Amino acid sequence: MVVHRNDITELNKDRLSLFRMTVEKLVKHSKNGAGEKRRSYIEGVRCHWIDNERKYQVGQFHTNELVPYDVAKEGIEKVNEWTNRKFNQ
Numbered sequence: 001m002v003v004h005r006n007d008i009t010e011l012n013k014d015r016l017s018l019f020r021m022t023v024e025k026l027v028k029h030s031k032n033g034a035g036e037k038r039r040s041y042i043e044g045v046r047c048h049w050i051d052n053e054r055k056y057q058v059g060q061f062h063t064n065e066l067v068p069y070d071v072a073k074e075g076i077e078k079v080n081e082w083t084n085r086k087f088n089q
Contacts, residue, residue, distance in 0.1 A: 001069035002047060004061065008072050008079050020069050021047035027060060 007019040023045055030040040044060040051057050064083070071082045 002045075002066040003069055003072040004065055005067050005079065005083065006065075008067060008076060010076065013075065016069075016072055018052075019049075021049040021059075021066075023047050023066075024058075 001020050002023055003016060003019050003021065008016070012019065025046050027043045027046050028040055029043045030038055032038055042063060045063055045066055046058065046060050047066075048056065048058045067079050067082060071078055
């Protein structure tokens with residue numbers, strides 16, 4: 001479960017479960033790089049959710065737009081820590 005980072009606000013903290021999305025899959029793409037070496041990369045994350053009108057919705061997002069639901073429940077400070085974390089430490 002994930003939440004789009006724009007939906008994580010002080011106003012929404014008690015209603016955060018309404019913004020929860022389920023990850024379906026990573027959308028990958030590959031192409032030939034220099035010297036015909038095939039390179040793969042993540043194009044986005046496909047998610048689905050039920051909107052306010054109870055309709056099934058599907059969307060694709062960049063990985064940096066999504067925050068794990070468990071982190072989002074901890075509040076904005078934890079979300080900021082998570083989004084600003086350093087990789088490869």
